[in-house]
Amino acid sequence: MGPPVLVGDGPGGRALCGGGAAERAFRYALCACRGVSLSTPLETASFDSRRGPFAAPGGSGAAVGVNGALELSSPMRFGGSLWVAGPEGVRAPSDATPVSVAGELRSGGAYASGSALEVGLDARVAGDVTAASLVVGGALVTPAGATVSAASVTAAERRTEPVVVAPPCDCDPSVLLDVGALVRARERDHDDARAGLAPASLADYRGDVRVELPCGRYYFDRVAGDGALTFVVTGRAAVYVAGDLAPGGPLRVEIGEAAELDLFVQGTLTSTADVTFGEPAHPARARLYLGGDGAVTLTGTSVLAGNVYAPRADVSTSGALDVYGSLFVGRLSASGGVRVFYDTAVLDAGADCPADPAPCTSCRDCRNQACVDGACGACRNNDDCCSPLLCIGGRCQAEPF
Numbered sequence: 001m002g003p004p005v006l007v008g009d010g011p012g013g014r015a016l017c018g019g020g021a022a023e024r025a026f027r028y029a030l031c032a033c034r035g036v037s038l039s040t041p042l043e044t045a046s047f048d049s050r051r052g053p054f055a056a057p058g059g060s061g062a063a064v065g066v067n068g069a070l071e072l073s074s075p076m077r078f079g080g081s082l083w084v085a086g087p088e089g090v091r092a093p094s095d096a097t098p099v100s101v102a103g104e105l106r107s108g109g110a111y112a113s114g115s116a117l118e119v120g121l122d123a124r125v126a127g128d129v130t131a132a133s134l135v136v137g138g139a140l141v142t143p144a145g146a147t148v149s150a151a152s153v154t155a156a157e158r159r160t161e162p163v164v165v166a167p168p169c170d171c172d173p174s175v176l177l178d179v180g181a182l183v184r185a186r187e188r189d190h191d192d193a194r195a196g197l198a199p200a201s202l203a204d205y206r207g208d209v210r211v212e213l214p215c216g217r218y219y220f221d222r223v224a225g226d227g228a229l230t231f232v233v234t235g236r237a238a239v240y241v242a243g244d245l246a247p248g249g250p251l252r253v254e255i256g257e258a259a260e261l262d263l264f265v266q267g268t269l270t271s272t273a274d275v276t277f278g279e280p281a282h283p284a285r286a287r288l289y290l291g292g293d294g295a296v297t298l299t300g301t302s303v304l305a306g307n308v309y310a311p312r313a314d315v316s317t318s319g320a321l322d323v324y325g326s327l328f329v330g331r332l333s334a335s336g337g338v339r340v341f342y343d344t345a346v347l348d349a350g351a352d353c354p355a356d357p358a359p360c361t362s363c364r365d366c367r368n369q370a371c372v373d374g375a376c377g378a379c380r381n382n383d384d385c386c387s388p389l390l391c392i393g394g395r396c397q398a399e400p401f
Contacts, residue, residue: 002215002236004352007262008182014365017353018238018262021177022287022346024170024364026307026326027386028065029080029342033171033311034331035068038338042072045079046342046398053281054324054341061398062342063103063388065168068331072097072113080342080399081121081388083168084108089127103388103399104138108165110146123155126163168387169328171311175364179291179309183219183266186240191216205229208249213237213261223247228273230254231261238262244292246270253277253286253306260285260349261306268292268313272299278306283325284345293330307346344398347389362386369396 010016029044030036046062047054063080069088074097081103084090089109092099098116105111105119110127117123117131122138129148134140140155142148143162170176192198194216202209205225215235223229223241226248231239234256244267245251251271255261255278268290269275275298278286286306290296293312298321305324316333323340332338350367359374360366363386366376370384370391378394379385385396392400 004350004354005215005217005236005238005260005262006354007217007238007264008185014356015354016182017350018236018260018287020350020353020356020367021262022284022307022349023367024386025177025309025328026287026346027063027368027389028168028328029062029326029340030332031065031169031326031328032330032332033067033169034314035070035086036064036066036332037071038076038332038334039073040334040337041074041076042334042338042340043077043079044340044342046344049282049284049343049345054343060400061344061388062340063399065388067167067169067171069109072099076100078102081105083165083388085165085167087126089125095132106163106165108163117150124163124165126165166387169311170364176311177289177309179264179289180266182264182289183240183242183291186217186219187242189217190219190240192218202229213239225249228252232256233259233261236260239264241265241267243267244270244294245290247273250274251276255279255282255286255306260287262287262289264289264291266291268294268310269296275302275304277304277308278325280305280324282345283307283343284349286325296329347398363396 005018006015007018008016044062045057066084068086070084070090072092077100082101083106085108087109089107090111092113095114101119104121105123107125111125112130116133118135120137123136124141131150134150134153136155139157141159199221202223207227210230212232217238219240222243224246228249229247230252232254245265250273283305288308290310296313296315298317307325309328314331315329319336321338360371368386370379379391382391389396
């Protein structure tokens, strides 16, 4: 369906390939730069779309990372590790909030809950631990002076040592994807005319509109109107939108068999109608990048079957939200249930991309593999890998459970 799409210039002058950018951005099922506040249940699970569509909770690697605080008030089930770097730690005030973490728990502050906590591997908490009951499959690690308060405590090992949790999400401005720059670079370098389009085609559309996008790179001044808008992607394509993506009716993005899409929006997504993005059978091939710092509010029924990058935005939902793919946001607030079914196939989205030139400076330059002494190569331990990937047999891979 065409060659890999080079979507722009990346750090260090490297050509940025769509699949390569996705590999680096979407290592977590959910990553939040500032914090997560949920008043409804959250569940993460994983699958590999190359082996078939999502069938049932399970799989590996559906990790959650939060650079700030995590506030919970409903049952939570994490199908992977949970890393919370903020000194506020994890707060689950309700006594009806059982939390299950299939992988490792790391908290940069206290863990405070009135209900049960079950962790499959190690639990490393930089403060007091309070829970109705506590089960840890690996080591329970807390710093000197911290207390563990629970009616029952089961752990394979207890250790006292300093606990430091590095921010799991790549939110530093130096590594954030500059979506606005990518959009601006396409203003006069695009394939609109080949597809019978123009930059102003969707600036003020009326009625229901269907746009077919074959292989190519397409630029729109703005996307706003008063009817339903459908994009049908039939090849490898990249779409660049200056301003906001603001359809006046339902928005649907269809990804054809073997096609893929990188959608770059300089602003944000504004919609009060239903949003359907991508296909649940192969979400790794749909990526939405939002560069704005405004609020993204989803009030309709939303099915996000792709990977959404909005590290500067506050995302809030008032209805149930199912994500087949991943979310990378500034802050997430939800008053409806949230389920994230992470497609690990996105970790190989750049398999067809041109190789990054040597030397490397970090695992981000090596398709999430190890950068050792300035060269991409086999990992020696987990520290060589971009979190939350683990070093297994010399390769950085999603955590297996």
